[in-house]
Amino acid sequence: MDARNFQSRVLLIFSIMTVLALGIASLFPGAFAAKEGSPGIKQATFELRNELTVNVPEGAKRVRVWFALPQENDPAQHVSSFRVEAPYAHRIERDSEGSRVLYLEAQNPKQKEFKVLTSFVVKRSEVRVSVDPAKAKAITDADRARFAKYLQPNKHVEIDDQIRKLADQIVGNETNPVRAARKLYDWTLEYVEYWVKDPKNKKASPVGSTSYCLTFRTGNCTDFESLWTSLARAKGIPTQIVYGSFLKPELRGQDQDQSYHCWAEFYAPGIGWIPHDVSVADLYAGDYPVNADNERLVRLTTADGTFGPDPARVNYYFGNLDERRVVWSRNRDLIMSPKQDGEPVNALPKAYVEVDGKEHPEKTGWVRKLTYREL
Numbered sequence: 551m552d553a554r555n556f557q558s559r560v561l562l563i564f565s566i567m568t569v570l571a572l573g574i575a576s577l578f579p580g581a582f583a584a585k586e587g588s589p590g591i592k593q594a595t596f597e598l599r600n601e602l603t604v605n606v607p608e609g610a611k612r613v614r615v616w617f618a619l620p621q622e623n624d625p626a627q628h629v630s631s632f633r634v635e636a637p638y639a640h641r642i643e644r645d646s647e648g649s650r651v652l653y654l655e656a657q658n659p660k661q662k663e664f665k666v667l668t669s670f671v672v673k674r675s676e677v678r679v680s681v682d683p684a685k686a687k688a689i690t691d692a693d694r695a696r697f698a699k700y701l702q703p704n705k706h707v708e709i710d711d712q713i714r715k716l717a718d719q720i721v722g723n724e725t726n727p728v729r730a731a732r733k734l735y736d737w738t739l740e741y742v743e744y745w746v747k748d749p750k751n752k753k754a755s756p757v758g759s760t761s762y763c764l765t766f767r768t769g770n771c772t773d774f775e776s777l778w779t780s781l782a783r784a785k786g787i788p789t790q791i792v793y794g795s796f797l798k799p800e801l802r803g804q805d806q807d808q809s810y811h812c813w814a815e816f817y818a819p820g821i822g823w824i825p826h827d828v829s830v831a832d833l834y835a836g837d838y839p840v841n842a843d844n845e846r847l848v849r850l851t852t853a854d855g856t857f858g859p860d861p862a863r864v865n866y867y868f869g870n871l872d873e874r875r876v877v878w879s880r881n882r883d884l885i886m887s888p889k890q891d892g893e894p895v896n897a898l899p900k901a902y903v904e905v906d907g908k909e910h911p912e913k914t915g916w917v918r919k920l921t922y923r924e925l
Contacts, residue, residue, distance in 0.1 A: 592676040592873045595925040596797050597631075602666040602901050604916045606659050613659055613910075616645075616886045616895075616902045617652040618793075618878040620672055627877060628673045635667040645898065646885035649878070653888065671925070674797075674873045679824050681869035683728040687819040689786055697788035697817055704882040706759045706896065707776045707791075709784050713760070717784040727787050727818040731826070734781050735868050738828050739835045742767050742774060746847035747838045757896055758812075758882075772897070774829035775814045788817040792825075793899040794877040796853050797922050808920040810899035811875065827867040834863035 602617050619642070620629045634640060640654035652668065694701060703709040720737045724730045745752040745768045755762035758772025760780040769777075775791050782789040793812045801808055813827040833852050837859055840848060849855045853874040856863075883894040891907040900918045903910035910916060 591678065593673065594797075594873045595671065595673045596876070596922045597671050597925055598669065598797075598876065599919075599921045600668045601919045601921075602916060603663055603919070604666070604903055604910070605663050605914070606656075606661060607905055610905050611658055612904075612906055613656040614890070614904045615652075615654050615656075615666060616643075616890070616898070617654075617666055617668065618898050618900055619650045619652050619668065620670055621649055621877045621879070623648075624877045626675045626677045626871070626873075630671045630673075632670040633668065635665075635669075637661075637664050640666075643887040645879065645887060645895075647879070647881045649880055649898070651879075651886065651898065653886075672876050674875065676873040677825055677871040679869045680821060681728055681732075681824060682821075683726050685820050686726055686728040688725045689727050689788075689817075689819060693788070693817070693819055694786055700788035700790050700817070701783045701786065703780070703783070705894070706757050706761075707780050707783075707882060708760045709780050712764075713780045714784045716764075717781040720781065721785050727816065728821070728824070730785055731782060731787060731816050731818070731824070732868060734778055734785075735826060735828050735831075738774060738778050738781075739832055739864065742769065742777065742832065743838075744774070744829060744832045744851065745769060746844055746851050747833075749844055749847055771812045771829040774832070775812055778828055779814055782814075782816055790815050790881050791897075792877055793879045793897055794875050795899070795920060797874045797876065797924075798850060798853065798855065799874075799924075800850060800855055801922075803921065803923055805919055805921045807918055810878070812897075812899065813871065824869055825871050826869065827871060831864045831867040833857045834860040834867075 602615065604613065604615060606613060620627065622629050634652060636654055638654045638656050640652055643651050643653045645651050652666070654666065656664065717734070721730045721733050724733060742763055743752065745754045752768040754768070754770035755773050758776050760776040763769040763773040763777040779789045779791060791812055791814055793810060795808060796811045813825060815823045815825045817823055830852055833848060834857065848857045851857070853872040879898040882897050884898055885894055886902065890902065891904055892909045895902045900912070901916060903916050905915070
């Protein structure tokens with residue numbers, strides 16, 4: 551082959567690769583935003599130990615456990631060194647949203663309790679997505695058909711006439727999904743206050759409820775995101791809720807539940823899926839008194855323990871996520887695999903357990919402990 555033919559072939563191959571890359575980018579517009587190793591992107595690596603202790607009622611014949619696992623298909627986290635320790639045969643399944651779940655079943659268990667332990671290393675990257683409204687396109691009927699399941703209500707994420715009317719009032723005639731989503735974000739920050747700001751007078755719902763959050767104007771992360779998601783879906787903006795945990799510096803190495811955290815993602819054509827964390831942003835929105843009643847609660851509700859008025863943080867959490875978190879599952883009203891005997895599972899930030907076909911409740915039926923160290 552002479553030099554001229556060789557050069558022509560190289561140029562042809564390069565052109566084909568460029569076209570393919572542009573084609574992929576058009577199919578997944580957000581896929582090339584803030585990749586691992588990009589300049590300025592924060593990263594952190596954690597070693598986690600996630601332990602589930604199940605209390606076995608006397609006379610129980612069948613105990614089934616679905617234990618949340620770190621998700622390997624999340625682009626912001628890489629999971630390695632994954633191990634399972636359990637007294638019964640176990641396997642990895644997927645729930646109705648495609649999230650990996652550890653399943654095990656105990657027939658006629660004799661012990662009063664048993665433990666299931668997962669351990670792994672997770673490398674997390676900060677998530678940054680462009681929220682430039684000029685890059686977004688209006689959501690089409692084809693988009694809504696494609697993401698139809700992300701526009702439907704859930705048991706506790708209601709979409710009724712009240713929600714539709716309220717969403718219309720907030721968004722008005724805005725059709726740009728980024729601008730519309732930001733209006734809903736700002737309204738939620740103005741209307742709702744995280745319960746930890748005033749724990750003597752405010753409480754969270756036990757299930758993550760749109761109606762609770764709207765009625766009492768308070769709640770936890772799931773209440774905030776339920777309300778925001780109801781309003782966004784009512785305006786035809788595809789939205790999903792992501793469940794995970796914060797890896798808070800103050801709780802490093804502590805063997806305790808460490809709770810969970812959730813946030814939302816909405817879809818904007820021309821950009822892709824955009825995350826936001828309106829509940830955490832609320833800890834940086836406006837002035838509020840800090841005292842002996844709420845100081846520790848407020849401190850433990852953010853990723854790094856900071857709080858207080860900070861408009862830059864409020865803006866940051868619309869489109870960006872910090873690196874101190876891990877993803878366990880996505881969305882609500884889950885059907886497990888194998889299928890559970892009870893109703894759809896509200897959400898899976900920790901585990902779901904059944905004993906003889908009935909839901910085995912958290913705290914009295916089982917407890918989770920999450921311990922981590924930073925590498």
